[in-house]
Structure formats: structure tokens, C-alpha cells
Amino acid sequence: MPPARGVKKPKEDKSDHRILANRYRVEKKLGSGNFGTAFLVFDMKANPDKGEEEWKVLKEISCGDLAPDETVDAMHEAKLLSKLHHPNIVKFYDSFLDGEFFCIITEYCEGGDLDDKITAWKKAGKKFDQNVIMDWFVQLALAVQHMHKRRVLHRDLKTRNIFLKKNMIKIGDFGISRVLMGTTDMASTFTGTPYYMSPEVLKHEGYNSKSDVW
Structure with missing residues (x-):
């Protein structure tokens, strides 16, 4: 019926x-x-x-x-x-x-990823407050420092892999990361997203934690 x-x-x-x-x-x-x-x-x-x-x-x-x-x-x-x-x-x-x-x-990060957040604000004609940007940057730097202290390379840090939860930054997606066996070890696998790759990765040269900072 x-x-x-x-x-x-x-x-x-x-x-x-x-x-x-x-x-x-x-x-x-x-x-x-x-x-x-x-x-x-x-x-x-x-x-x-x-x-x-x-x-x-x-x-x-x-x-x-x-x-x-x-x-x-x-x-x-x-x-x-x-x-x-x-x-x-x-x-x-x-x-x-x-x-x-x-x-x-x-x-679960209800705020989605940073890439979507930036795109949405750009379409709406809005700009991020400088204090918010600096706050997110500090959070991101602290997270990267924590990873590197444990000899972990993310190797694909980008806005798609950075999430927001209650306005806090959360790094995720460690699908192509690796643990370095020693602080001076150099990874050589060609992996990651080209737009975000460091020069040494693109040149197929050895790289370490500095590539994540790039």
C-alpha cells in the first residue's frame, strides 16, 4: 500500500x-x-x-x-x-x-581531516585565525617529536592524514611509516605522496626523520 x-x-x-x-x-x-x-x-x-x-x-x-x-x-x-x-x-x-x-x-575524529577543513573554509570565504594556526602547528610539532623520539617515520605527513577532534590536531594513517632501527639509520624506500616528498626522497637518496619536517 x-x-x-x-x-x-x-x-x-x-x-x-x-x-x-x-x-x-x-x-x-x-x-x-x-x-x-x-x-x-x-x-x-x-x-x-x-x-x-x-x-x-x-x-x-x-x-x-x-x-x-x-x-x-x-x-x-x-x-x-x-x-x-x-x-x-x-x-x-x-x-x-x-x-x-x-x-x-x-x-574517531569528528572534525574530519585538515584538508577538508581548509577546503570548506576557502569555499566559505573564511580565514583561520593566526592564533589557531599557531596552536595547531605546536600540536603537530609535538606529535612529530614524539614519533621521532621513538624512531618512527610517518613518511606521508599531509593535510589528508591530519585530523581534528574538538579542535585538537591528531596525526593518523601510519600505513607507510616505519621504525628506524637506529637514530642514524637512513630509509631508502620510495614511498609517500609526490607533492609532499622531500628532495632526498625524490632523488632516491637515503633519508631520515628530517623528511617528515619537510
Whole structure:
């Protein structure tokens, strides 16, 4: 029976509402990249009374599409995130295998990424306050310092990988980062986003933590 006139038909719910690890309910897709797809998930076992956040992000990586060494890279990302504890770095919560997918659960940043924020303000004809820019810069510098002290290179720092949560900067997406075995070690893998690559990376020369500052 068709709905009565003047009554709007409910919008189709396109979210799949899968439940993973008997805990995380998929609500909607947030985006996808070269190394996986991100979903907003609801943590059904989180306890808000204890300060635990119910909304989190699931990064789903298809192991079937990955070569063995790339699967190891995915595992490496999870292990790497679990060792980084800083207010300006996206928090790691959990990782597990679900069928042919490797899943990483991280902190949800409701403000989106810095690239979208800049684009939206530009379209609206608005400008960022200088104090806000300096505040974000200091937060970013402190997060990078924390990474480098632990011999971690991000290797793809850009506005797409910098997120906002309650106006705080959060560095995320460590999919192509690595841990340097020593403070003088030089990485040589040609990886990252060309527009943000340092000169030594583009020249296929050895590079270290200074490349992240570039």
C-alpha cells in the first residue's frame, strides 16, 4: 500500500550494520584510500561511565588483495600505532582478522581531516585565525617529536592524514611509516605522496626523520 499524501517515505538505510569481533557495529563508510577503507563503527562494549568512547573508526584492509609483504605491513601499522601514546596522535584501540580482512580500530575524529577543513573554509570565504594556526602547528610539532623520539617515520605527513577532534590536531594513517632501527639509520624506500616528498626522497637518496619536517 503506497504511503498517504504528505507523508515522506523513510530514507533507505545504506549502511550494512555488520557486527565485527562481536563488538563493533558498522554504521557508515567514511572513505577509502590505497591501503584500505575506513568505516564509522559503534563500540557496543564501551562504557561511557568510565570515559570510554563509543564511536570509533574501523580501517578494513583486504588481505586477499595484498601480497604477503603487504599483509605484514598492515600488521606492522597496528603494532606501530599501539606503541604511540600522545594526545596529538590518533589513538589505537584494537586489531583483528575478520575473514579475508585485517581490521584496525582507532579513535574517531569528528572534525574530519585538515584538508577538508581548509577546503570548506576557502569555499566559505573564511580565514583561520593566526592564533589557531599557531596552536595547531605546536600540536603537530609535538606529535612529530614524539614519533621521532621513538624512531618512527610517518613518511606521508599531509593535510589528508591530519585530523581534528574538538579542535585538537591528531596525526593518523601510519600505513607507510616505519621504525628506524637506529637514530642514524637512513630509509631508502620510495614511498609517500609526490607533492609532499622531500628532495632526498625524490632523488632516491637515503633519508631520515628530517623528511617528515619537510
